[in-house]
Amino acid sequence: MNTITVSRRGFLASGAAAAAGLTLGFHVPFAGDASAQSVTPEVNAWVVIKPDDTVVVRVARVEMGQGTLTGLAQLVAEELECDWDKVTWEYPTPGENVRRGRVWQNFGTAGSQGIRQSNEYVRKGGAAARMMLIQAAANEWKVPVGECTVAKGVITHAGTSRSTSYGKVAAAASLLTPPAADSITLKDPKTWTIAGRPLKRLDTAEKLNGRQVYSIDMKLPGMLNAALKVCPVFGGKIKSFDVTQIEKMPGFRKAVRLGDTGVAVIADTWWRAKTALDALPIEWDEGPNGKVQQADILAAQQEGLTAREAILGSKNGDVPAALASARRTVEAVYAVPHQHHVTMEPMNATALWTAEKCEVWTATQNAEAALATAAEVSGLPIDKNEVYRLHLGGGFGRRSSSHDFVRYAVLIAKEMPGTPIKTIWSREEDMTHGWYHPATQCRLVAGFDEQDNLSALHMRISGQSILATLNPDRLQNGRDGATFQGLNPQGPESQLGYTVPNLLIEHAMRNPHVPAGFWRGVNNNQNAIYLECFLDELAHSAKQDPLEFRRKLMANHPKHRAVLDAVAEKVGWGTPAPAGVYRGIAQQMGFGSYVAACAEVSVSDAGILKIHRIVAATDCGHAVNPQQIAAQVEGSFVYGLTAALYGEITVANGRVEQENFDTYQMLRMDEMFDVETIIMPSGGFWGGVGEPTIFVAAPAVLNAIFAATGIRVRQVPLSKTSLKKA
């Protein structure tokens, strides 16, 4: 019934021009489209150069605000030696990646891995393209390639005073055999001129005038809209619904069952679909989970804190013996609740299904996983499916944990073959059907020897495993290694920064029915609260300075210590803070980077917390775009402290109680504080920046609150604890 004129194969979202094309529904050719090859030659998978010297960098990872798009383009452009002012970008599709043997490798954008795990091959892509372009010029001039030089996309042969531009030789270059991978030498980062600089983002302008097309803004000719409701109790089912009550409502087209879990209403507009859905009588079969209360979830965690059996995270020495012989011990229990991602753009996807093809337009952190989900639901072979990426209005792990938004959109589209349907989740549906930051508790016991040195530390984490929800097949003998993020004895990913003579870290896995997911920062977040706040307690119990107490345990961890020292020095640790202001410090390593923070806070007699300033340090090995790193550090404090101050998802009768921003508060500008960011890349490794600073946000502030009030906050969020002076 509808004719779709948008290109099937060729759509690429690349900046405002393509976005405008998309919304108008006309063909936007993939820059390297075979049909357009003569016009816009693809030098290789990463680099397309147009005759006007415009450089199109292909970006496989996805932009969701973290700046990876610009950073990856900088890395390619650095090796390419092109003119940065002529750089633009585009997303390849996952279907194209499948057809080309995964030439762009991993599309997944989570775990702060965009740059750190693809920098080498994208830089080699840029370098290989440069070599081919120079070779093409040398061939044309019949001179040795070694005599040619390039700067800002202009190739010169000094001996014959000739020069040409990338755009002029790109077509010839695209026909050359690419250089062997081992013949490509990458630049020493010390010589970078494009990477390493605080360049402006490539995707800002269209975010300032409404032209940026987010997934929720997708339009196709003849498109209908759908609203959905899934059983409010996780694991519950839909029993029945009475469509006769809504079928005469304005714009109504169809009500469809979503497997056995929910129902969707399709209408001409989304508001009419939602209005009809709200009026639809639905009967749910809540199942046994309908009786689960928050107290049940907490009781299971508490039981796990001292249960006989637990999964070993790591150990050294003999903790039971060391505790038995300790001169004194200190014990505490900490707890963190479930959190929701709350991307500003609620979940949504547009799908178009026919018996021959299934196409999806959406905001995803992993387009390959989105494609796999589309193929699974569409019932069509993988090569008959395609996913087109649009900008994300936030990801934070929600759009990588599950592609349920693609699943439902395709299920709905299958009900009306040939009609594109955009499915948008209401905020309420989004918040009550998330993949939540796992809720855990931790019991910590420390022992001190005769000299009052820390001799033993036992951490028993009790609670939810993310992998048990999302990837049970990745559990190893029932062990979820991700639970111990930041506490691992070794490794480049998330190494513990302290040496304790006797150490035992365990996990009593207690999985409630609430689904867990990867939430920005993941398990590092609570592990840093547990350890860094408890170390603060231990320092005070030993009447030692919290910084000096940590330093004594960090002799074997110079990079961890360097970031801690850097914030201490900048904040003036050991010198008096402004009157009424108190300091707290924390450090942690995760996603390959070392981070530390020192918070300065005051607490009024009435118990009102004010965060004045936070000094943060990041060693991410190589800093590709310092101003974007600073933006991520600032944003990470907002994200981490929103959770620490307010964030709590609770369950009653098996369903999530919080539905919207009125009951799930966010930190806003009135509470915002100054952030001073120290970027101290020490080289030799590549660490992430989108998440790590979140780890230290809460413990730095909670430790400062203790310094200010003597109140040790062991339960997040802070809103549950009164800071009022007794």
Added chain:
Amino acid sequence: MARLSINDIIRDVDVEPDTPLLWVIREQVGLTGTKYGCGIAQCGACTVHIDGVATRSCAIPVSSVTEQQKIITIEGLSPDLTHPVQKAWLELDVPQCGYCQSGQIMAATALLSANPRPTEQQIRDEMTNICRCGTYNRIKAAIELASNTMAG
């Protein structure tokens, strides 16, 4: 039916009177720069100007707006990114994901129209829109920059 003035163009829309203005702007009129974030006037992603006043369009029915009231959306702020607030946002590279920024910019422009030289505390008090990426400090700096620019 409703008749609206949006970005200085009169639009007749065929819509139920209780439809929120946000969805009329997005669906009937087709201007998608104004965003849906909560539907209960909490987050501010849907902020537009009605007669110059920043208004959360998700929670007001279209029937409450008259043809005489001038609605300006992010698309109508300037034809070419030349509004001083847009320029300041560009200069300081404010957005991260950008989803809330239409609303932030509309709130900021209304604030500066009413109070061209706001104090830092006034900016903190007036700018209540949520940014989940946490761009608040750059938003504040951009408002201060725009204020200085506009004061010439």
